[in-house]
Amino acid sequence: MKVINSEYKKRNMKIWNEVAPRYHKRWASVNKGPFQSTKKLIELMKINEKNLVLDVACGTGVVTKQIQKKVGKSGQVVGIDTSTTAIKIAKKENKKNKNLDFLNADAENFSFSKKFDIVTCQYALFFFPNAQKALKNIKNNLKKSGSIGISVHGSNENVPFFSSILDSATKYIPDYIPPGTPNLDRFGTKSALKIEVRKAGFSNIVTKEFIFKYSPGKFEDYWKNYIKYIAKPLKEKLNALEYSKRKEFKNSVKEKTLQYTKRNGDIIFPWQVLILTAKNN
Numbered sequence: 003m004k005v006i007n008s009e010y011k012k013r014n015m016k017i018w019n020e021v022a023p024r025y026h027k028r029w030a031s032v033n034k035g036p037f038q039s040t041k042k043l044i045e046l047m048k049i050n051e052k053n054l055v056l057d058v059a060c061g062t063g064v065v066t067k068q069i070q071k072k073v074g075k076s077g078q079v080v081g082i083d084t085s086t087t088a089i090k091i092a093k094k095e096n097k098k099n100k101n102l103d104f105l106n107a108d109a110e111n112f113s114f115s116k117k118f119d120i121v122t123c124q125y126a127l128f129f130f131p132n133a134q135k136a137l138k139n140i141k142n143n144l145k146k147s148g149s150i151g152i153s154v155h156g157s158n159e160n161v162p163f164f165s166s167i168l169d170s171a172t173k174y175i176p177d178y179i180p181p182g183t184p185n186l187d188r189f190g191t192k193s194a195l196k197i198e199v200r201k202a203g204f205s206n207i208v209t210k211e212f213i214f215k216y217s218p219g220k221f222e223d224y225w226k227n228y229i230k231y232i233a234k235p236l237k238e239k240l241n242a243l244e245y246s247k248r249k250e251f252k253n254s255v256k257e258k259t260l261q262y263t264k265r266n267g268d269i270i271f272p273w274q275v276l277i278l279t280a281k282n283n
């Protein structure tokens with residue numbers, strides 16, 4: 003298990019180093035797609051001035067920056083992520099904010115000398131192979147009165163932006179998802195998410211569901227952009243498919259998107275997001 007986890011982590015780190023600039027440009031910096039939920043997460047956390055906040059798996063620092071606006075000059079915010087590229091972007095975009103720091107650290111293995119009032123984690127819990135370890139680690143770095151806020155995508159069928167392509171990809175490219183990859187929708191139901199967080203010792207757990215809309219444009223835009231924004235190894239696997247198989251694959255994706263396609267050809271996907279809040283004790 004340990005070997006598989008460390009191989010997966012290396013692979014995931016490489017992917018995020020490659021994908022981070024595109025992810026930042028396409029989603030994070032423009033508050034589109036799943037980023038419509040960031041505002042909800044920040045509201046639910048009731049962040050005050052002077053708070054010391056940690057943003058775990060902060061990516062390019064978009065959520066972290068929103069938090070910094072809430073804590074004002076008297077608070078302090080730290081963002082950690084394993085992707086060196088993401089942290090570089092976060093630092094570059096936030097040079098002026100003195101009370102905002104970004105560091106490379108693993109969610110499962112970090113430790114700070116000070117304890118935090120609040121810890122947030124947007125769209126990353128499912129990437130941690132040992133999510134329990136990460137949650138317990140978060141708990142250890144939280145004040146007794148502290149709270150956490152965790153956002154995850156809903157289950158596959160409720161996030162057709164991903165599943166329309168992924169379901170077909172796994173059918174046409176059997177090794178599309180390498181062995182050892184954690185199931186990315188394993189916390190995609192209220193109960194699964196709650197059980198995991200409760201197991202780590204948190205209390206007062208509340209999980210809210212939000213459904214946003216996202217239009218990736220017409221089918222050809224969706225297809226083209228999805229391929230453009232995925233990491234190189236996946237693109238290579240797709241390109242290695244025989245022409246006829248690739249066509250079949252594309253058609254099967256198109257079929258899945260039909261139920262979300264309007265008369266003018268625009269696809270409008272629903273996007274389910276779960277946001278969990280909990281207390282340390």
Ligand SMILES: C[S@@+](CC[C@H](N)C(=O)[O-])C[C@H]1O[C@@H](n2cnc3c(N)ncnc32)[C@H](O)[C@@H]1O
Nearest residue numbers: 018059060061083084085108109124125126129
């Ligand atoms: C979907 S992005 C979300 C980034 C950010 N929270 C946001 O919402 O913009 C997932 C992030 O998790 C990070 N990540 C994955 N595994 C990690 C780990 N074990 N420790 C810390 N960060 C990790 C990736 O590098 C990536 O930046």
